[in-house]
Amino acid sequence: MRILTRYILGEILSYTLIGCAIFTFILFMRDLNHILEAVVRNSSTFESIAEVFVFNLPNTFKVTIPMAVLVGILLGLSRLAADSEIIAMRASGLGIGYFVRVASVVAIGGTLLGLVNSLFIAPRANRAILEMQQELETSQASYEIQPRVFYEDFRNAVLYVQNVRGGTGASNWDQVFMADVTDPGNPIITTAASATVVNDSTLELLMRLRDGSRHETVAGQPTQYNISTFQKTDLPLSLSPQSEMHLGRMDTAIYALPMRALEERTRGPDGRRFLLELHTRFSYPVACLVLMLVGVPLGVISRRGGKSSGLVFTVLLVLLYYILSYTGIALSRQGKLSPFLGVWMANLLFAAGGSFLLWQMASGGRVLSSIANLVSRAPKPRIPVKTNGAHLSHLLEKFQPRSVRIVSRGLFPRLLDAYVVREFFGMFVLVLTSFVMLMLVFTFFELVGDIIRNHIALGTVGDYLFNLAPSMVYQITPLAVLIAALVTFGVLNRHSEIVAMKATGISLYRLVVPIVSISAVLAICLFMFDDYYLPSANRRQEALRSTIKGRPPQTFLHPEQKWMFGQSRPGEQGHIFYYQFFDADDDAFVNLSIFEFNPSTFALSRRIFASRAVWDERTETWRFHNGWVRNIEGNNSEYSEFTSTSFAEIQEDPGYFKKENLQSQEMNFSQLDGYIRDLRQSGFDTMRLRVALWHKLAYPLIAIVMAVLAIPFALSMGRRGSLTGIAVAISVALAYWVVDGLFSAMGNVNYLPAALAAWSPDILFGLAGGYLLLRTPT
Numbered sequence: 001m002r003i004l005t006r007y008i009l010g011e012i013l014s015y016t017l018i019g020c021a022i023f024t025f026i027l028f029m030r031d032l033n034h035i036l037e038a039v040v041r042n043s044s045t046f047e048s049i050a051e052v053f054v055f056n057l058p059n060t061f062k063v064t065i066p067m068a069v070l071v072g073i074l075l076g077l078s079r080l081a082a083d084s085e086i087i088a089m090r091a092s093g094l095g096i097g098y099f100v101r102v103a104s105v106v107a108i109g110g111t112l113l114g115l116v117n118s119l120f121i122a123p124r125a126n127r128a129i130l131e132m133q134q135e136l137e138t139s140q141a142s143y144e145i146q147p148r149v150f151y152e153d154f155r156n157a158v159l160y161v162q163n164v165r166g167g168t169g170a171s172n173w174d175q176v177f178m179a180d181v182t183d184p185g186n187p188i189i190t191t192a193a194s195a196t197v198v199n200d201s202t203l204e205l206l207m208r209l210r211d212g213s214r215h216e217t218v219a220g221q222p223t224q225y226n227i228s229t230f231q232k233t234d235l236p237l238s239l240s241p242q243s244e245m246h247l248g249r250m251d252t253a254i255y256a257l258p259m260r261a262l263e264e265r266t267r268g269p270d271g272r273r274f275l276l277e278l279h280t281r282f283s284y285p286v287a288c289l290v291l292m293l294v295g296v297p298l299g300v301i302s303r304r305g306g307k308s309s310g311l312v313f314t315v316l317l318v319l320l321y322y323i324l325s326y327t328g329i330a331l332s333r334q335g336k337l338s339p340f341l342g343v344w345m346a347n348l349l350f351a352a353g354g355s356f357l358l359w360q361m362a363s364g365g366r367v368l369s370s371i372a373n374l375v376s377r378a379p380k381p382r383i384p385v386k387t388n389g390a391h392l393s394h395l396l397e398k399f400q401p402r403s404v405r406i407v408s409r410g411l412f413p414r415l416l417d418a419y420v421v422r423e424f425f426g427m428f429v430l431v432l433t434s435f436v437m438l439m440l441v442f443t444f445f446e447l448v449g450d451i452i453r454n455h456i457a458l459g460t461v462g463d464y465l466f467n468l469a470p471s472m473v474y475q476i477t478p479l480a481v482l483i484a485a486l487v488t489f490g491v492l493n494r495h496s497e498i499v500a501m502k503a504t505g506i507s508l509y510r511l512v513v514p515i516v517s518i519s520a521v522l523a524i525c526l527f528m529f530d531d532y533y534l535p536s537a538n539r540r541q542e543a544l545r546s547t548i549k550g551r552p553p554q555t556f557l558h559p560e561q562k563w564m565f566g567q568s569r570p571g572e573q574g575h576i577f578y579y580q581f582f583d584a585d586d587d588a589f590v591n592l593s594i595f596e597f598n599p600s601t602f603a604l605s606r607r608i609f610a611s612r613a614v615w616d617e618r619t620e621t622w623r624f625h626n627g628w629v630r631n632i633e634g635n636n637s638e639y640s641e642f643t644s645t646s647f648a649e650i651q652e653d654p655g656y657f658k659k660e661n662l663q664s665q666e667m668n669f670s671q672l673d674g675y676i677r678d679l680r681q682s683g684f685d686t687m688r689l690r691v692a693l694w695h696k697l698a699y700p701l702i703a704i705v706m707a708v709l710a711i712p713f714a715l716s717m718g719r720r721g722s723l724t725g726i727a728v729a730i731s732v733a734l735a736y737w738v739v740d741g742l743f744s745a746m747g748n749v750n751y752l753p754a755a756l757a758a759w760s761p762d763i764l765f766g767l768a769g770g771y772l773l774l775r776t777p778t
Helices: 003-041 046-082 085-091 096-137 259-265 271-300 306-333 339-363 366-376 390-399 415-454 458-494 497-503 513-532 534-549 669-681 687-716 722-748 754-775
Strands: 150-154 157-166 171-180 188-201 204-218 221-238 563-565 574-583 588-597 604-616 621-633 636-645
Touching (some): 003 046, 003 415, 046 085, 046 271, 157 221, 171 204, 204 604, 221 621, 415 513, 458 513, 458 722, 513 687
Antiparallel strands (some): 563 574, 574 588, 621 636
């Protein structure tokens, strides 16, 4: 292999590896928090977490390997074309066929790697994921019970505990309320003054209840009411299997089938679905070859655009390829195309298009020439030069030069600061724009099937992506700061500019001031962006996503939250509401039960049931219709029925029950803080929301941490290129998101306080960055 071939292959391979890392990181980042919370919730070890990551990589590589081959060919050849090296090679007699042969080495390697991954590795990894999901579904839910929160994660039971005290090998609960909802219309109520809870098995908790009572009614016979009191009793509490325990993007076992079993299923009654999967396992690896045919001519003509034009071509070609691919698969599933034609349609069209472009380049056709002119047509800024009086001015300056007024610029900012900030900000904008575009493209890929199936207009899709982009900007900005700082200082170090700055007496700490300052400004902007604009954009994009997915409009109510704690008033009886339906428009309940209890002993003192309860605006009270009341005192109770009545002690108005099911990203800081206080008053679990509240303060500051962390890494890379900086940035960013996801998941399941869960990643990475910066020679 001659030197020139190795040189071109090295250029293409470097961009291919970086592209694969970037694309894999972007696809992986969206599911990271969900995966980490699933394994943390079930007390998985770090080995299990590593296994989850490794087993999910083959599914990601099925998509990212063809994209990486395309971006490597386009960016590698574009870089050579921008430096006029392609022109020199072609002038020496190398034709377009030579570049195709060199690029085909990478494409064939990607195809073989993709085939091995798609045919053998991915099915085994998917089978391992399914086995891990089954283990997690049958494992013990290992989170602590929070006081004053309703828990519905147990089998046929709802639990409420007023106070929780820690113990050795057990938990101690005070004032326990438990409802057996095996028959939802006729719950069995058990109350106790205290309880001791131990783990009996992987699927059960054993509760030893003290000083309590059990209240049981007979369905359809409200006059039959059984009360049994106890001083001590043991009661098992079964844990429900964890729902929605998905450790990846896989939602069906078809992806875990080996090739032989998949081929046998294609001859069965549901053969079309399995035949589509069989063709897909071959089509995506072969995409490396067809994308190469398109990438070579487009990369060679990118003379002036360089890497930027290659990146634009990459995004456009990837978008076009996967639109055709998903469209063909969707049409095949609907029976409008054969499985072969639907799956291979994108490859066939790209192969034809690539062959045409290669023929045009070899024959000097007009089509490729027009594309080259379009790419290289860059507007040049024209600065008007005024020449009137110029000669006279130069003549006068020879006799009497103009006095130069020296203005002190102060300590900050200086020309050097402006130079560093300009380099940093240019790279920051490029990285942020590129990553957001790629994430939007990947999101569009996921929705193509829903768009076709539900006949969604392109305007709706565009509106959704437009409102989705702000959240992506918010999420990617710290990573863009990290990459921009790494590349900027890496380039300065490679060109010996940092050495020259140090020689003039400028310390490294003074040199990082502009980067840290602009990172601080970006952190403030992120917080303001999240506080004023992002919530409304998130609400809009969630509504549009529901439309694209074909789901009904968001109801904003908790349809499953049938239990609610009443307002606490000192010296008055407490209330727990249980209802089957609440009409927020008419302010009316259906099948409402109210449990009134003594707040000191938690013993039931009264129970009210009404088939319907309506808010009377005139009297500002609830009118209860067709129900009964049972006053309880010890083992005795007094029963009475009513047709229509009201109870003055029930003072909660309709607004108290209209709890909006808002996501944390749909509220700003103050709104989320008030929302948490409101939900905690009603007995809802707010731990996840409290972590999100602190995260709104902690996440913007990670931009400063990333800038501090990037500088010592950039200086330690020596004279290696910017691609090495990007690789280091991805590694650091992946480490941060893993740590952040782990701590957030631990906070969500009550392993850590909310503030500690949100701030720990910032503190850890900030200390690491400060330590490395202090050890760097200044």
